Amino acid sequence: MHSSSSRSRPLAPNSGAPAPGVADATTAGHVTFESVRDHPRVRIYVRSADQALAEIGYTEHGERHVGLVAHIAFNVLKRLGHPEREAELAAIAGYLHDIGNAVNRDHHAQTSAVMAMQLLADMGMPDVEIVQVMGAIGNHHENDGDPVSPVAAAVILADKSDVHRTRVRNPDMIRFDIHDRVNYAVERSFLNVDEGAKRITLELTVDTAISQVMEYFEIFMTRMVASRKAAKYLGTSFGLTVNGNRLT
Numbered sequence: 001m002h003s004s005s006s007r008s009r010p011l012a013p014n015s016g017a018p019a020p021g022v023a024d025a026t027t028a029g030h031v032t033f034e035s036v037r038d039h040p041r042v043r044i045y046v047r048s049a050d051q052a053l054a055e056i057g058y059t060e061h062g063e064r065h066v067g068l069v070a071h072i073a074f075n076v077l078k079r080l081g082h083p084e085r086e087a088e089l090a091a092i093a094g095y096l097h098d099i100g101n102a103v104n105r106d107h108h109a110q111t112s113a114v115m116a117m118q119l120l121a122d123m124g125m126p127d128v129e130i131v132q133v134m135g136a137i138g139n140h141h142e143n144d145g146d147p148v149s150p151v152a153a154a155v156i157l158a159d160k161s162d163v164h165r166t167r168v169r170n171p172d173m174i175r176f177d178i179h180d181r182v183n184y185a186v187e188r189s190f191l192n193v194d195e196g197a198k199r200i201t202l203e204l205t206v207d208t209a210i211s212q213v214m215e216y217f218e219i220f221m222t223r224m225v226a227s228r229k230a231a232k233y234l235g236t237s238f239g240l241t242v243n244g245n246r247l248t
């Protein structure tokens with residue numbers, strides 16, 4: 001929906017056309033988040049991607065994960081005063097960001113982006129929005145991705161914040177690897193967006209009897225670096241709290 005709120009970002013001056021991602025003059029004809037989430041092809045892609053990752057021993061990447069990433073990415077941009085449509089594009093990118101795992105874990109960000117392009121074009125999304133979504137999806141991975149737009153930054157922050165007990169598929173603790181242990185130890189994770197202080201904080205509640213905080217850093221350092229970069233792109237700082245203690 002078009003927003004006349006003073007908190008919305010201004011359109012690009014003298015462009016004669018809406019800036020990328022802010023084509024929010026009307027919601028009529030927009031490809032909505034719900035229509036993407038409920039598309040039969042998307043259901044198959046998301047479930048197949050999760051199944052493929054289950055086969056190779058990865059944590060949960062199904063409807064719970066991508067639904068959460070979509071929700072958080074939307075909220076990050078909304079809370080920071082970005083236009084509604086831009087936040088919705090972040091939600092769509094968040095929901096589709098891992099579908100490429102159905103093809104291969106390697107380069108899945110880029111594969112997901114190309115799969116999303118075909119889907120969204122078939123659904124009638126304009127190219128100016130499709131490239132926004134593709135850029136965000138293709139840059140979500142911490143090893144080879146960068147916050148190239150607000151939509152991309154929001155998806156990075158949302159994806160990296162999903163660390164939680166429910167992502168561990170095999171409850172047999174004796175067979176846990178370090179990823180399972182760290183995920184299982186996290187009883188609560190919440191991405192707190194403080195728009196007033198311009199600060200985004202990942203708040204974790206960790207059972208240190210299961211995993212030491214050092215283990216968290218061992219495997220999540222690159223994620224934290226990616227989150228800090230994304231937060232900076234959005235004009236905010238990034239912080240981490242574990243059991244109420246601020247670590248960064």
Ligand SMILES: [Fe+2]
Nearest residue numbers: 097098140141
């Ligand atoms: Fe991914």
Ligand SMILES: [Fe+2]
Nearest residue numbers: 065097098159
């Ligand atoms: Fe993901």
